[in-house]
Amino acid sequence: MTFEERARALVAQMTLPEKMSQLRYDAPAIPRLNVPAYNWWNECLHGAARAGTATVFPQAIAMAAAFNAPLLEEVATAISDEVRAKYNRYKTFGETEIYQGLTCWSPNINIFRDPRWGRGHETYGEDPFLTGRLGAAFVRGLQGDDPKYRKVDATLKHFCAHSGPESIRHGFDAVVSEEDLQSTYLPAFRYCIETSDPSAVMGAYNSLNGEPCCGSVKVIEELLRDELGFTGYVVSDCGAVRDIDQYHHKTASPAESAALAVNSGCDLNCGSAYTWLQAAYEQGLVSEEAITRSAERLFAARFRLGMFDDDCPYDALGIDVVCSPAHRALNREIARQGIVLLKNDGLLPLKGGERIAVIGPNADEMSVLLGNYNGIPDQYTTLLRGIQEASAGRVLYAKGCHHYDPKVPERAQFPLREAILAARDSDVVILCMGLTPQMEGEEGDAYNGCNGGDKFDLELPVPQKELFEAVLAEGKPVIFVNVSGSAINLCRQDETCAAVVQCFYPGAEGGGALADILFGKANPSGRLPVTFYRSADDLPDFADYSMKGRTYRFFEGKPLYPFGHGLSYTDFIEEQLDGNRVRVANAGSMDGWHTVLRFAPHLAGFQKVFLKAGESAVLSFEP
């Protein structure tokens, strides 16, 4: 029997209330049918998340900056190994709890439309082609290559046109033209669905042109299933079904919302709305057939994950795979490849014997390694520690200021003067500044609640600007390391610093990876997956979903650092051989990775290759 047939046979034995109960993310057990309770909610955006100790890879945006789809697929394989290993252990308790299952609500393949969006660092950046390729690689890595079973279910999110503002997301209507929909908001979903067979898609909180994404036949049945050809199950974002009556005001009651969602093809509910399905049924709002259809889809998925079989090869994955040395090494490798060298006047790589001042609130900050939707690392290397471990000279450390608040009582405890003196007493300064995942993030999750998790602008916080100027005034060469999940206005840094490095949120091995770059043990190869603008003033209104004037594809101004920008310590020379082939040569003296980008005029191909000094290679692209 196929998984679908087994699902149909199992669901056929259920009562209607039992079927309804299985459409909730916290599906209860049905002991008489040997169905254990199952909590569908799990996360693995850049590592097994929220379930304790795990390898914490760089945040998604940092992995995107590596521009290396095969490497990302390796990472996703490591992640799904850890998710599965944890599940295998957790299920010995009989059932699994939240964040312990096999159905991961990752990746986030929304387009990073505007740098102010707090959740932008969960994405692969602003380009639909890049996002699609990386998303598909991630899905393949998660789902595994067993011919019969899925290792882990991937869930593409959030469908569709979801990218802030966070503070109004529950009732927001994204007004999107057909052109923008087809060329910007849909392509990554389309590509992933066509090539990587994702098990699931998550509906967005917002409406799309007036249609609530979790309660719309147009969005789910017509756009997602019919037009894009999606055949898996759809899950609502958490609480999104209740939003239909509470914030979108499309329905008058939770029962109506639940019915509308099920009737639209939203199979699984994260939240509590589907507890009203019985009421909806009694009011004649939803049919048993609709509920059965969703239940069958969900049980087909559970069967495909091997949950009811004993011959699933992934059951053999043991706990030692979690945080294994191999995963740690892989983590450091993708962290290295995701660091982007934005400017270098020749100071980098450092020789190693310099007297170094490491200054700034992000230097020894563990949280910036982790991003959001993260696990807990069992080992981590802050930027400071990485530099200390790599440096042969004296390293002076000064925190210098609070991340954003000039008035916190602790301010005197890391005086500005200490930073000034550290610079004065050193040969070179490494300034580690930027944001934290608490300053840009999801609604209700980030501290800056006044703006729902989004950024007001692209500026560094005032205390950091003051620290920057005070240190700069000492006249020492400055390497500016920016840690953020989004574009920051680095004009002043570009103008004044010897080198500028973008780290994003680089994962638990971030400090070691940064040190590898700074001291030349690795050649920088990251590229920007987003445009670094000079100011938010150059951008349209944040809530305007038209792509006009946004991202490298439609921005008409002059960015500080364009999409795809990223320097190396060596010289790579590209030569177009014919329409589909490019010869790339490492003409410098240092081995390194290089990504060839093809634009037509938007990104239409990218391949990353490792070339020793003097080596060359010919890369073939799809026509």
Added chain:
Amino acid sequence: MTFEERARALVAQMTLPEKMSQLRYDAPAIPRLNVPAYNWWNECLHGAARAGTATVFPQAIAMAAAFNAPLLEEVATAISDEVRAKYNRYKTFGETEIYQGLTCWSPNINIFRDPRWGRGHETYGEDPFLTGRLGAAFVRGLQGDDPKYRKVDATLKHFCAHSGPESIRHGFDAVVSEEDLQSTYLPAFRYCIETSDPSAVMGAYNSLNGEPCCGSVKVIEELLRDELGFTGYVVSDCGAVRDIDQYHHKTASPAESAALAVNSGCDLNCGSAYTWLQAAYEQGLVSEEAITRSAERLFAARFRLGMFDDDCPYDALGIDVVCSPAHRALNREIARQGIVLLKNDGLLPLKGGERIAVIGPNADEMSVLLGNYNGIPDQYTTLLRGIQEASAGRVLYAKGCHHYDPKVPERAQFPLREAILAARDSDVVILCMGLTPQMEGEEGDAYNGCNGGDKFDLELPVPQKELFEAVLAEGKPVIFVNVSGSAINLCRQDETCAAVVQCFYPGAEGGGALADILFGKANPSGRLPVTFYRSADDLPDFADYSMKGRTYRFFEGKPLYPFGHGLSYTDFIEEQLDGNRVRVANAGSMDGWHTVLRFAPHLAGFQKVFLKAGESAVLSFEP
């Protein structure tokens, strides 16, 4: 001219308002007399504190557990080198700011009268003899041994009879019998004053038998100066002078409070009360002579610190002494000596190849290394990291629970189940639990504001108790590592665990030091400087300052671990040779430190000696 003569000559040139201004902790400059602004407030309880990066030695209570006065003096020498080096750099700005000066408001030699006191971890424990000897060693180390200049001013605090409750400290009246005053609350102050010549004493917030400690002729002039022979300057605790009218209701206005304090001999005011001195003078409440006397004392101290000379040898201390490798090594040594092995059934030391589960909220928690009144380390080793670095086997880590809150949203992110599984998958479990400096601390400083920073009882928080039982049920041998600044009820741990270790707050090198002990690279030699009771129910009311029923000296019940308790991996045999001499022999197979304690019946002598296996030594004690 002596420093006192120079002070008199300088103060004689000041106007009355200028003199008044110099009695404030934030003394302004008097440019016409070449007197720079000076902020008297600095802290160095266990390292240069609140002025940025510094070597963070173990919290005071942990250093007390080392029972090693010469080692503590070495540590204090390292601390004052760092304080002075920072001052030397900061003063290049013309004047120094808060936490950048040479006048440190350390050590805290109050008696740790009751384990519920939040600030108890700032002290050297519950015994007056131990506190006096360690306090004097610390003062000597801070103040240096130059025949002319002071390196740093030490300040004994808080005079007198100050040990909670935090929540009512500003108006609290400690009712103390003459017997308790003389045998418990005064001896450490008396000994330090008689033997180590501390520059300063800080008055307490509370009243002593109805006399506000910062505004009492009886307390300051009669008790401190006349009876104890103190000749230095007295500083108020911060805001304590205003407390005299606001909370003690001994005066009717801030002007009256300021006058009373100055007239009582409180020379320096932390807070704002002395801005009312002009008003007090105009009301005839305070004389110019009284103000002059205090100003002269303060300037004598500044002269003695070399602030107005250019031949002070301590001016040569440079910034490289801060966080030097030598200080790091010293830090690890005292951290090792301050760890107390409370129970060992033979499991310790570990062999090194075990499969280890490290579990608990204090395992990878940086803040517990630091205690309070701390600097920022430039490197630190958490307990987990120390164990990982020392272990040859696999180390599984599970945080297991939040420190105290069972309801925080992140709870699911480190599931209890993970801890259970880690135990199940390992040979031995190291449980790292206890409190944090945010759970027991100073009023307004600790999170648990509901109790002003004090503990309600001696219990581990409920989530940790649940975690403990769940892990214990797995049946693996458990090493219980308790991290706290105070006594905890460890009866259940003593009953069920293979080993119990008390770490206190062990400083930036704490994880390495713990690993040295656990894996037998160092022999445990710490002793408890406080009694570990079985329950707070065995104790008198917290606010009762009578010593009856408190500390090993007067407690009549059976403690779990008595004052002075601490095991070794080797056997030390003590033999009383005559009244004053003890032969001590290392009769075991491992080298180690051993402290001989002499009780008569209370602690009357202690000496620590390092003996190789098979070695012996004869120690002479004062009669």
